Amino acid sequence: MDEKADDPRSGDALNRPELSRTEVAYLGAIYRLNETHETASVSTLAKRFRVRLPTTIEVLDKLEQKRLVIKKPWKVPELSSRGLIIAEFVIHQHRVVELYFNSKLGLDSDLSCTEASKIDYLLDPAVVGKMCEVLNRPGQCLHGFPIQHRDD
Numbered sequence: 772m773d774e775k776a777d778d779p780r781s782g783d784a785l786n787r788p789e790l791s792r793t794e795v796a797y798l799g800a801i802y803r804l805n806e807t808h809e810t811a812s813v814s815t816l817a818k819r820f821r822v823r824l825p826t827t828i829e830v831l832d833k834l835e836q837k838r839l840v841i842k843k844p845w846k847v848p849e850l851s852s853r854g855l856i857i858a859e860f861v862i863h864q865h866r867v868v869e870l871y872f873n874s875k876l877g878l879d880s881d882l883s884c885t886e887a888s889k890i891d892y893l894l895d896p897a898v899v900g901k902m903c904e905v906l907n908r909p910g911q912c913l914h915g916f917p918i919q920h921r922d923d
Contacts, residue, residue, distance in 0.1 A: 866912035
């Protein structure tokens, strides 16, 4: 499989798999839990999204069918290489957009984060790229986590 062809950062909407907002949120949550060295277990994800275990398992099954998550019996679900690319893309978009909302629009950090979560995956990478330029390619988001830029 050509990972470059699956890279959603290319700007070509055809490279973005069809994902629901919930599926995108799960990819981001797994990424963030790994980033903070927490275990992205099914029960942890269920608690984070305030849903029952079967609901979380259903979402993870869909992500596995799309080859974005690797599930093994009695193991913690992991992002596949394709899932990691998409999660990194979404996290980058989110962190830039929330920082833009906060620093340029004056929204508080909670509102910035909430509103960014509604559109981060939907925005064209070129739009977020311009936001990034306006922000002078920030190194950290509002919460102190790194913003990885594509060419870093």
